[in-house]
Amino acid sequence: MQIEFLGTGAGSPSKSRNVSSLALRLLEERNAIWLFDVGEATQHQILNTTIRPRKIEKIFITHLHGDHIFGLPGLLSSRSFQGGTEPLTIYGPVGIKEYVQTSLRISESRLSYPIKFVEITDDGELFSDQTFTVYAKHLDHKIACFGYRVVEHDHPGELRVDKLRALGIPSGPIYGQIKQGKIVTLDDGTVLNGQDFIGQPQKGRIVAILGDTRKTKNAVELAQDADVLVHESTFGKGEAKLAHNYYHSTSVQAANIAKKAHVHLLLLNHISARYVGKTANDLAYQVRDIFPNTKVVRDFSIYDIPFKNKGGE
Numbered sequence: 001m002q003i004e005f006l007g008t009g010a011g012s013p014s015k016s017r018n019v020s021s022l023a024l025r026l027l028e029e030r031n032a033i034w035l036f037d038v039g040e041a042t043q044h045q046i047l048n049t050t051i052r053p054r055k056i057e058k059i060f061i062t063h064l065h066g067d068h069i070f071g072l073p074g075l076l077s078s079r080s081f082q083g084g085t086e087p088l089t090i091y092g093p094v095g096i097k098e099y100v101q102t103s104l105r106i107s108e109s110r111l112s113y114p115i116k117f118v119e120i121t122d123d124g125e126l127f128s129d130q131t132f133t134v135y136a137k138h139l140d141h142k143i144a145c146f147g148y149r150v151v152e153h154d155h156p157g158e159l160r161v162d163k164l165r166a167l168g169i170p171s172g173p174i175y176g177q178i179k180q181g182k183i184v185t186l187d188d189g190t191v192l193n194g195q196d197f198i199g200q201p202q203k204g205r206i207v208a209i210l211g212d213t214r215k216t217k218n219a220v221e222l223a224q225d226a227d228v229l230v231h232e233s234t235f236g237k238g239e240a241k242l243a244h245n246y247y248h249s250t251s252v253q254a255a256n257i258a259k260k261a262h263v264h265l266l267l268l269n270h271i272s273a274r275y276v277g278k279t280a281n282d283l284a285y286q287v288r289d290i291f292p293n294t295k296v297v298r299d300f301s302i303y304d305i306p307f308k309n310k311g312g313e
């Protein structure tokens with residue numbers, strides 16, 4: 001599981017930062033990519049990565065401002081042109097369906113795959129399957145905006161084959177029963193408790209990816225105990241008033257949320273063009289006393305999200 005940033009700038013593109021988009025790379029977990037926001041030229045950014053558009057399984061849109069959605073029609077068309085046939089689901093605020101369908105209809109674009117739209121109105125669980133559950137909650141922006149909490153389900157412990165072999169138990173159907181944690185009796189009368197032969201379960205990872213927002217308690221709830229929180233920092237220290245007026249956040253507000261929510265790593269994105277080059281790093285430096293594990297991300301940065309504990313021990 002990795003996060004790859006495709007666009008990390010606020011509002012309009014600059015030479016060093018494209019507009020908002022990031023990819024949650026779930027290639028090992030489900031052979032898929034999930035995109036969060038698709039600002040203009042996201043597909044051009046993708047050309048500089050190893051991401052293949054047909055692997056994009058889900059797209060989560062935080063809100064309908066142009067710098068977060070103007071790249072959608074082009075990306076969707078290219079995915080089709082490149083032979084994508086797998087269905088795609090797009091989640092987002094009410095209006096996302098009309099926006100995409102209208103763009104495609106007027107440009108007479110036909111897609112080779114079906115799109116399922118899920119328009120969000122209420123806070124709560126958005127989607128759940130074998131491996132992941134995703135929640136959405138309202139944020140506080142000028143238009144309806146959502147933050148997402150991606151929760152990976154815990155992985156059950158692995159069967160300790162080494163331990164079974166050490167006891168001279170040959171592999172066979174009995175391994176399956178032991179793996180289920182059952183109590184089994186061997187031919188020679190030995191009783192084994194399956195639980196003794198299963199490694200530690202691996203705790204699933206949690207990632208919170210937020211859209212544009214003022215400081216809001218929903219951000220803390222979305223980020224609770226997350227391994228990674230991606231939070232906007234359109235403004236810096238001492239600019240809380242400006243941030244409030246423009247429905248955005250400061251680096252200090254983001255850091256306070258990360259601290260309150262006990263997250264492990266805070267990644268600041270949606271960086272204003274006023275913070276050019278290395279001065280953007282000041283946004284993280286400003287909050288080193290509040291939340292030291294803070295990074296200002298750049299386009300094409302990739303962050304690995306490791307498991308907290310290794311199973312099987």
Ligand SMILES: [Zn+2]
Nearest residue numbers: 011065067212
């Ligand atoms: Zn924005």
